[in-house]
Amino acid sequence: VASGMAASHALLAGRLSAGDHLVISDTNYVGTAELVRDSLPRWGIEVSPVDTSDPAEVAAAVRPNTRMLWIETPANPIIRLSDIAALGTLAKEAGVRDVVVDSTFATPMATRPVELGADFVVHSLTKYIGGHGDAMGGAVIGRKADLDALNLEATVHYGGVHRRLEVEGVEVRL
Ligand SMILES: *Cc1c(COP(=O)(O)O)cnc(C)c1O
Numbered sequence: 001v002a003s004g005m006a007a008s009h010a011l012l013a014g015r016l017s018a019g020d021h022l023v024i025s026d027t028n029y030v031g032t033a034e035l036v037r038d039s040l041p042r043w044g045i046e047v048s049p050v051d052t053s054d055p056a057e058v059a060a061a062v063r064p065n066t067r068m069l070w071i072e073t074p075a076n077p078i079i080r081l082s083d084i085a086a087l088g089t090l091a092k093e094a095g096v097r098d099v100v101v102d103s104t105f106a107t108p109m110a111t112r113p114v115e116l117g118a119d120f121v122v123h124s125l126t127k128y129i130g131g132h133g134d135a136m137g138g139a140v141i142g143r144k145a146d147l148d149a150l151n152l153e154a155t156v157h158y159g160g161v162h163r164r165l166e167v168e169g170v171e172v173r174l
Contacts (some may be wrong), residue, residue: 001160004104004124005031007138010154011064011120012036015098016067018044023061023096024070025052027078029124032102036070052082055090062094071103071118078104086116104128 001007012035016022024036026049036047050057052071062069069091073082088099101113104124113121123129125137140147140154154160 001138001140001154002127003136003160004029004122004138005035006154006158006160007140008032008102009035009122009158010140010150010160011098011100011122012040012068012070013043013133013158014153016040016043016045019065019119020067021046021048021063021065022068022070023048023050023058024068025072025082026050027075027080028070028072029076029102029104032070032072051080052087053080055083055086058087059090059094060170062091062096064095066074066091066094067120068098068100069096070100070102070124071104072103076105084111084113084116084118092117119143120146 016127022036022040022045024047040047048061050061053057058069068086071082071084071085071087074080083143084101091099098119099117100120100122102122103111103113104127107128119142121141123139125139130137140150
């Protein structure tokens with residue numbers, strides 16, 4: 001997609017609905033922090049920012065309607081680390097549907113969140129993957145069925161750029 005924020009927005013807006021609850025790292029890239037603080041409550045989504053480096057804080061914040069746990073590790077800008085495997089286990093045992101990791105600061109060289117139990121991984125390609133600060137991009141990694149369900153909404157509807165449309169079984173590139 002067009003940017004890291006387009007990737008984050010695709011997951012937050014595409015996977016959460018009014019009445020759902022989000023538990024999220026209380027230290028995030030500022031765009032993510034402001035989006036969840038200012039916009040999600042307007043859409044009826046409850047948000048609990050917690051220190052995800054402390055699994056006990058996450059466990060205490062989870063409720064029956066918690067649909068997503070969002071971990072940013074290392075967290076921008078303080079480089080705080082969270083234990084993806086421990087939090088993923090905890091979340092799944094509590095019935096949380098989506099465990100999301102913003103792994104931008106780690107890059108896929110340092111951390112592979114899917115192998116640690118994440119359902120979705122977000123990267124801002126604008127940062128280390130692009131490497132030069134001269135191009136923007138974002139990526140959402142996950143199961144094919146989940147991404148297929150998200151694709152039209154995230155790209156066409158949310159403006160994350162057009163990628164591929166299928167019209168009556170015929171693939172149309174835009
Ligand atoms: C920069 C950044 C983003 C947003 O990326 P853009 O491509 O600038 O939209 C998201 N998450 C983290 C951790 C970032 O550092």
